[in-house]
Amino acid sequence: xxxxxxxxxxxxxxxxxxQVSPVTYTVGLKQGKGRSYEVDIRLMAPRDWLLQRGFERDxxxxxxxxxxxxxxxxxxxxxxGSNDGRLDPADTISIELTARDDSCTSEVDLMRKYPEFxxxxx
Numbered sequence: 793x794x795x796x797x798x799x800x801x802x803x804x805x806x807x808x809x810x811q812v813s814p815v816t817y818t819v820g821l822k823q824g825k826g827r828s829y830e831v832d833i834r835l836m837a838p839r840d841w842l843l844q845r846g847f848e849r850d851x852x853x854x855x856x857x858x859x860x861x862x863x864x865x866x867x868x869x870x871x872x873g874s875n876d877g878r879l880d881p882a883d884t885i886s887i888e889l890t891a892r893d894d895s896c897t898s899e900v901d902l903m904r905k906y907p908e909f910x911x912x913x914x
Contacts, residue, residue, distance in 0.1 A: 797822045800908040806837055806889075807852040807860075808845040817853060819908050824894050829902050833861060833891040839883050848878045851889060859905050863889035 798821045806815040817835035824830040896902040
């Protein structure tokens with residue numbers, strides 16, 4: 793089967809140290825190896841909100857289906873590299889958090905975990 797990418801948007805929540813806020817996110821789907829699917833997850837969060845809640849490198853995205861998916865800040869914007877990828881006040885005002893999920897091995901699993909793809913040509 794040819795690899796193809798389908799994108800969809802979702803509404804969920806971001807959980808940082810048990811402090812939760814609504815968030816929108818994007819999921820991208822492509823065919824993985826064999827019968828698996830790869831889902832790339834991206835969201836933007838306000839830097840100051842994250843810092844005020846003690847965010848360092850990772851948070852949890854609660855998706856529309858209720859799945860809890862760890863999302864990470866890559867830390868690529870630091871000039872001196874001294875903070876091991878941790879967020880700091882010198883970062884841009886909106887921080888991208890990402891994750892990759894390859895745990896879905898069937899279309900049924902995929903649609904159960906990511907209802908955002910319902911109605912797309914996945």
